[in-house]
Amino acid sequence: xxxxxxxxxxxxxxxxxxxxxxxxxxxxxxxxxxxxxxxxxxxxxxxxxxxxxxxxxxxxxxxxxxxxxxxxxxxxxxxxxxxxxxxxxxxxxxxxxxxxxxxxxx
Numbered sequence: 001x002x003x004x005x006x007x008x009x010x011x012x013x014x015x016x017x018x019x020x021x022x023x024x025x026x027x028x029x030x031x032x033x034x035x036x037x038x039x040x041x042x043x044x045x046x047x048x049x050x051x052x053x054x055x056x057x058x059x060x061x062x063x064x065x066x067x068x069x070x071x072x073x074x075x076x077x078x079x080x081x082x083x084x085x086x087x088x089x090x091x092x093x094x095x096x097x098x099x100x101x102x103x104x105x106x
Contacts, residue, residue, distance in 0.1 A: 002043055008050035012072065019054040026068040028075065037081025045084040051101050055090040
């Protein structure tokens with residue numbers, strides 16, 4: 001298996017110091033969706049690993065995050081590709097969890 005793990009904010013979509021809090025604010029970077037689809041079609045399993053402390057901060061909920069990720073999956077599928085896995089850390093940076101990047105865990 002060929003596996004590629006990508007970060008989300010600033011790699012696949014525009015990032016914001018004010019956090020991406022809605023599906024409408026989740027805007028793909030030019031070429032990112034097409035690149036993921038091309039990698040997928042070339043036999044790569046593309047996974048996304050992302051810290052989402054906005055959940056812990058109360059800026060958005062898991063349903064909103066799921067909707068953002070569903071949009072990502074749909075856009076990639078429209079280009080003939082697939083996102084194999086999306087994992088996220090919902091904790092704040094000072095919570096001491098084991099799943100926050102770059103720590104191994106969860």
